[in-house]
Structures are given as structure tokens and as C-alpha cells.
Amino acid sequence: MNKSDFSQRLLTWFDAYGRKDLPWQQNPTLYRVWVSEIMLQQTQVATVIPYYQRFIERFPSLPALAHASVDEILGLWAGLGYYARARRLHQAARIAWETHGGELPATLEALMELPGIGRSTGGAILALALGQRYPILDGNVKRVLTRQEAIEHWPGQPKVEKQLWQRAATLLPRTRLADYTQAIMDLGATVCTRHRPHCPSCPVKKTCQAHLQENPEAYPRSRPRKRLPLRATCMLILLNDQGEVLLERRPPVGIWGGLWSFPECPPQTEAALWCQEQFGWPIGEVQHWPPLRHHFTHFTLDIQPVIARIRGEARQVMEPNSQVWYKMEPMYKRGLPAPTLRLLKRLREPSKGE
Missing domain, CATH: 1.10.340.30 (Hypothetical protein; domain 2)
Incomplete structure (x- = not known):
């Protein structure tokens, strides 16, 4: 050449x-x-x-x-x-x-x-x-x-x-x-x-x-393939009596570092009990949505969304710098990962979430 x-x-x-x-x-x-x-x-x-x-x-x-x-x-x-x-x-x-x-x-x-x-x-x-x-x-x-x-x-x-x-x-x-x-x-x-x-x-x-x-x-030759590991988590979508949803800031390193997402608990966890232990809020209605799969470069994540409505008032958060009640209004912008955005959109359209 x-x-x-x-x-x-x-x-x-x-x-x-x-x-x-x-x-x-x-x-x-x-x-x-x-x-x-x-x-x-x-x-x-x-x-x-x-x-x-x-x-x-x-x-x-x-x-x-x-x-x-x-x-x-x-x-x-x-x-x-x-x-x-x-x-x-x-x-x-x-x-x-x-x-x-x-x-x-x-x-x-x-x-x-x-x-x-x-x-x-x-x-x-x-x-x-x-x-x-x-x-x-x-x-x-x-x-x-x-x-x-x-x-x-x-x-x-x-x-x-x-x-x-x-x-x-x-x-x-x-x-x-x-x-x-x-x-x-x-x-x-x-x-x-x-x-x-x-x-x-x-x-x-x-x-x-x-x-x-x-x-x-x-050409170019493909990278030698490795089977991507599959991970699972449960995203807890907590709603208060104002129709707001609880978001937590993720740690600065790791996936979605620094972004805001739903609290996560291990799969198969009893959501109402976990919420009571973590936040001290009693839970009323609990609803499981269809799982959501998200692909990363190095692994695949299966997300189980769980909707939980808090009984009574729940306006105070334990850590104001890392937790917030999200109003779900377009003017109220924060950095949100793609699965969180998808679930929030589904939350605004209840018929698609069931």
C-alpha cells in the first residue's frame, strides 16, 4: 500500500x-x-x-x-x-x-x-x-x-x-x-x-x-468469545401518598455510577419486609411487573420490578444527599439509567405495566 x-x-x-x-x-x-x-x-x-x-x-x-x-x-x-x-x-x-x-x-x-x-x-x-x-x-x-x-x-x-x-x-x-x-x-x-x-x-x-x-x-477477526454472566436484582419502586417514587443515588463507581435509580434488594426478597427493615415504612399493596432484561458489555442483568405502595405518609428520607422523592415530571431532571427511564414510563402508563 x-x-x-x-x-x-x-x-x-x-x-x-x-x-x-x-x-x-x-x-x-x-x-x-x-x-x-x-x-x-x-x-x-x-x-x-x-x-x-x-x-x-x-x-x-x-x-x-x-x-x-x-x-x-x-x-x-x-x-x-x-x-x-x-x-x-x-x-x-x-x-x-x-x-x-x-x-x-x-x-x-x-x-x-x-x-x-x-x-x-x-x-x-x-x-x-x-x-x-x-x-x-x-x-x-x-x-x-x-x-x-x-x-x-x-x-x-x-x-x-x-x-x-x-x-x-x-x-x-x-x-x-x-x-x-x-x-x-x-x-x-x-x-x-x-x-x-x-x-x-x-x-x-x-x-x-x-x-x-x-x-x-x-475481517477484522472477532474477539475470542466469553459467555456473559447473568446477574439478577429486584428493583423496588416505592410510591408515597403523593404519587412520588423513591430514587437513590448509586455509588460513584460501578454500573450507572452517580446516577439515580430505584432501591435494589436481592431477588426473591419479601419486598414488604425488606422495606420495613430498611426504611421503617409499612407497605400496603405490592405488585410484580414482568421482568426486564438489560445488557451490559460484560454481563446481562435481569431486573424484577416490584411496585410497593407505602401506607400513610412517607416524606422524609434517611439520607437527603443520596435519596429523593421523584415527582416524575419532565421538568424535574436527573441522571437516570435507561432501565429506570423505561420503568418510569411504564409507571406513567399503568395499563402497560401489568
Whole structure:
């Protein structure tokens, strides 16, 4: 594969077909590109766009983000998933505010010292915002390069990843670094797709070994599979006499870290007894909803929702900083994980919850 031929073909294709109207491409500052790159980690562009627009409207600058509350940030992030990204974004903003004069640093080494920014993300930020000459190696780029050379091993292996980094650096052009970086990401996202790649319209198909083998979908090789463990929990949906539901803030680490969700108890627990022991509230009517299954990267979670109505008044919470009576109004926003949002929606439509 000739370096200059590859990059020139890619840039010519980008001029005709590349994406140039994405919201973070308008006024591509370090801050705006950084926010977009964090949101785009493991998430498709079409999903990210409305979240990005709302986020930038509320937090147009790094100081605005650094001084925001975690709850407000998680509230705007709710539904986008991988919430650790939002917490790291906030942490990085605060660090940059305190140690870099309220701005993101403009060197790769300094960027990589901030939470949530690795070599590929940092390189993408600097290339797209400032035109600096750094390679990237996100999932789309790995797929393009793996097919170009028909690499026989899973690209997540350290030896293979090192090889891909070297190749990504070798292929960088001397000019138009921002366009090239966007182009190779666009190629993987729109042409060299995981399934049913559009090889006839690929600008670099003549050098693609996987295409020449007529078997592009065989690459990249899959990660060796492990059977995902199955876990179970019972989510207790406690309602008071005002029609409010009790939410608890989850620990800062672990799944849904820092978000608000329902109290959880072990499966097969007697909900009324558990509630009495934990909160001191007598329970009247108890109702079991159909189970809800939620998939994480490393395990699957089966959720048993249990509706329990408290008898009498229950307005005081034991820990005001980590418990709240939720009014279920759209204007009352908190960071809520997807299963919690689904159950709250079901709660507003009782006929669907039974």
C-alpha cells in the first residue's frame, strides 16, 4: 500500500462524499471537538448529534462545564449510555480549569493526562481541531486498516494493535490532517462498514487485501468469545401518598455510577419486609411487573420490578444527599439509567405495566 496514494485517494473521496456538516465541524474548537469525541466513543453519529447539540447549548465552554453539577451533566447524558464518559468529561473539565487556565491543553501528552482521553481520542482532538499530525485508531480505523492488510488476528491483541498504530502513522499525509482524519473515520462508518461493506464505492479497494480475497466481512477477526454472566436484582419502586417514587443515588463507581435509580434488594426478597427493615415504612399493596432484561458489555442483568405502595405518609428520607422523592415530571431532571427511564414510563402508563 503506497502511503501517498492511499491518503490522496481518501482525500479525493472525502471532498466528494465525506461528512462536512456535523455540528462539531462548525467552529471546531478544542472544547467542541473534545466533547464530540467523548460522546462518539462506542456510539453512532446519528445518536450523538441531538445529545451534542443540547449539551453544547447548555455548556458552550469549558468553564461552564467545569462549574456545572454532576447531576445536571448526567441528566443531559441520560439515554446516551456509558455514563462513565460523562463523569470523566466533568472531571477533565475541572482539572483543565484548575491547571491549564480554563482551557484544554494543546499537546497530546497533556491531553492524555486528563480523564477519558487516550492516545486515539487525543490524536483525533488535535488533528480535527488544530490540524496537528497524529494518527488515530478508533474502531472504524481499525476495521479499515485490518481489511487493507487482511490481518489474521483480533486487532485488540497488543502485538496487532502496535502494528496498526505503526501503519496508521505511516499513512498520514503531510497536509490536510483534519480532513484526512475525518475521511478515514467516515470511510469506516459509511463504506467499510462491519456488515455488508460497500466495496464498489471504496476509494482504496485496489489496495485492500480483504477485498481482493472477496471476503471483507472476515475481517477484522472477532474477539475470542466469553459467555456473559447473568446477574439478577429486584428493583423496588416505592410510591408515597403523593404519587412520588423513591430514587437513590448509586455509588460513584460501578454500573450507572452517580446516577439515580430505584432501591435494589436481592431477588426473591419479601419486598414488604425488606422495606420495613430498611426504611421503617409499612407497605400496603405490592405488585410484580414482568421482568426486564438489560445488557451490559460484560454481563446481562435481569431486573424484577416490584411496585410497593407505602401506607400513610412517607416524606422524609434517611439520607437527603443520596435519596429523593421523584415527582416524575419532565421538568424535574436527573441522571437516570435507561432501565429506570423505561420503568418510569411504564409507571406513567399503568395499563402497560401489568
